[in-house]
Amino acid sequence: GESVGLHLPTLSVQEGDNSIINCAYSNSASDYFIWYKQESGKGPQFIIDIRSNMDKRQGQRVTVLLNKTVKHLSLQIAATQPGDSAVYFCAERDQGAQKLVFGQGTRLTINP
Amino acid sequence: DARVTQTPRHKVTEMGQEVTMRCQPILGHNTVFWYRQTMMQGLELLAYFRNRAPLDDSGMPKDRFSAEMPDATLATLKIQPSEPRDSAVYFCASGSRPGSGSYNEQFFGPGTRLTVL
Numbered sequence: 465g466e467s468v469g470l471h472l473p474t475l476s477v478q479e480g481d482n483s484i485i486n487c488a489y490s491n492s493a494s495d496y497f498i499w500y501k502q503e504s505g506k507g508p509q510f511i512i513d514i515r516s517n518m519d520k521r522q523g524q525r526v527t528v529l530l531n532k533t534v535k536h537l538s539l540q541i542a543a544t545q546p547g548d549s550a551v552y553f554c555a556e557r558d559q560g561a562q563k564l565v566f567g568q569g570t571r572l573t574i575n576p
Numbered sequence: 577d578a579r580v581t582q583t584p585r586h587k588v589t590e591m592g593q594e595v596t597m598r599c600q601p602i603l604g605h606n607t608v609f610w611y612r613q614t615m616m617q618g619l620e621l622l623a624y625f626r627n628r629a630p631l632d633d634s635g636m637p638k639d640r641f642s643a644e645m646p647d648a649t650l651a652t653l654k655i656q657p658s659e660p661r662d663s664a665v666y667f668c669a670s671g672s673r674p675g676s677g678s679y680n681e682q683f684f685g686p687g688t689r690l691t692v693l
Contacts, residue, residue, distance in 0.1 A: 508619070508684045564621070569619075
């Protein structure tokens, strides 16, 4: 069945460094992917999305890369700040469906 | 500032009691989702509605859980009777249909933290 997973459950980086969070997915019919950020005690918050007809999309300090050949998604955060500390989830959507399937999440900790 | 609201934010109850969680989606959004989050299972989709009609509730235990949308401004998730294993954070999210601007972004509420003793 569909599944979305993460390579690393935890990641610690120094403030100012770049971070990369990885995600593997198994449903080749997925056509849309989203990264969410969840801070402690809050609901997930949309960061950036990408459609399957794209390989890369950039936002403010964030870049999402999609490799459909190996079903891999990554989130790059540039010049990390203390406020980036959170759990990051990738999610995929099956083409034609509305619901998202979420991965387990990666906890990112920014060290001062 | 449009946002999804959920009440209550915290609920502690005893096993066997009925629990009702409420959600007000963002005005104009026609899709509402209910998720449950636990440490063990992560974020699980319980049910979702489009234009107030249930589209998929396969993730929801039917014997004790029920989800409804009495009107476009209110979604409810009810557990009766509640059990300790229902302890989790329950999130509501709302979204708009693809092609209507925000492709498929789901906006999450702050969640209801439920503890069943």
